[in-house]
Amino acid sequence: MSNSKITLPNHYILQIINIVSDLGIPTEGWLRHLGVAPNESEESLITMPWATFRQLLLDAGRFCNDKALGLLIGERLLINTHGILGYAALSSGTTRQVVELLERYLVLRTDMVTMESVQKGDRLWVSFYENRPLEDVRRPVTEAIVLAIRNILDFTTMGTCNISEVTFPFDGDEKLAEAMFRCPVAYNQDAAGFSLPLATIDQPLKLANTVSFQEGLKVCQQELEKLSSEQTWAVRVRRIMLQSTHGFPSLEMTARRFHVTPRTLHRRLIEEGTSYRDILEDVRHQLAIRYLETGQMTVQEISYALGYSDIANFRKAFKRWESVPPSMYGARLSS
Structure with missing residues (x-):
């Protein structure tokens, strides 16, 4: 996650900044420290590291001293702020x-x-x-x-x-x-x-x-x-994994989807600071959390859906991700 970037409409970022500015808090030094320079053209897109966007939100929430930051942002995102999609x-x-x-x-x-x-x-x-x-x-x-x-x-x-x-x-x-x-x-x-x-x-x-x-x-x-x-190769590989309904495709099968060799795909992912295995691990983590939150699947069913042949391996992986076994994580959600 630390190497990933995020692209959003400039208008969305401006709304976060405006919420802070409307409270009378100076934003110039804060934005300079983060390296955020939103364009005055609200129709443009802005790309920044995920870590920067995350810190922007955390700072804005702290400045506002308000858990409802998301609601305050969403309130400002009316249909005319979404470009051609809104049209x-x-x-x-x-x-x-x-x-x-x-x-x-x-x-x-x-x-x-x-x-x-x-x-x-x-x-x-x-x-x-x-x-x-x-x-x-x-x-x-x-x-x-x-x-x-x-x-x-x-x-x-x-x-x-x-x-x-x-x-x-x-x-x-x-x-x-x-x-x-x-x-x-x-x-x-x-x-x-x-x-x-x-x-x-x-x-x-x-x-x-x-x-x-x-x-x-x-x-x-x-x-x-x-x-x-x-899109980056990592984003494209992740999307294929998330869209897969019959197990995760192998590196070889994924490369074939992109009309490149497995070696080429591996090299391009390495150049982006990640690997097929890292992306698979991240997707499994994400889906495991999603499945547990729905409360509709047993730990064994989740293990099978995520491609683990042994439930013990899934439990070990989940404990590495969340520091607790999946059963305990699920129990916390339902309590």
Whole structure:
């Protein structure tokens, strides 16, 4: 993680800085110390080491003396702050189309989380999963993204998106969150997400514009293809691992997907300060935490899903990651 970088819209970074600045706290020296120099053009992108972004959030939270930093950021991320993705969402025909659009193209704004939806009973559950260990900035990042998505849905439906429940897998300011989401919010739950009623997600939206939507969708797809070609090898390998549904592909199979030799792929990963084994270890760690948080799988089932032939090896690896066995970690989540 220490060698990784993160790319975000400049506007997102500016919102963090503005929250601190609005409190009357000078930011010039702070930003200079971090090496952060946001561009005055809010439409640009800014790339920085993950460690710098993490410290930016930790500092901002300390300056604000407020656990609700993520909610304060998310409140400012309205539909017009998301570039072409916001434009396409604005023109979508139904709420379901908005959700599907965001699922596919959220990566154009941030690759820190993945958004997934699934139908359960009479509701569509939208969940958010970490694409990298967010460590001690998990709460502000997740809250900001979920609230930003809610803002998009709220605008496209003209305030009638009917989100009835929001959940987060950590502690937080429930009273403030409910005021911002305008619905019940529960912290310390299994996962981050919210639900929408199936009865309304296919109703036509008043702002729908088929031509504008198709134009926006075309640009989103072009941007996604461009992003894929510009991403580091480590990011591309990680994505293949996370998208795999039948076990993790070997180094050889992954190299074949990229039309390079295993030796070339190995060399390029080494040049980026990582390796196939390191990425696999990190993905297994991330998924193990996700599976335990859902509470739907046994330790043995998780071990099998992560490709361990012996559950003892999984327990040993998990204790190396979290300093406690997986059973104890799961018990803490459920207590």
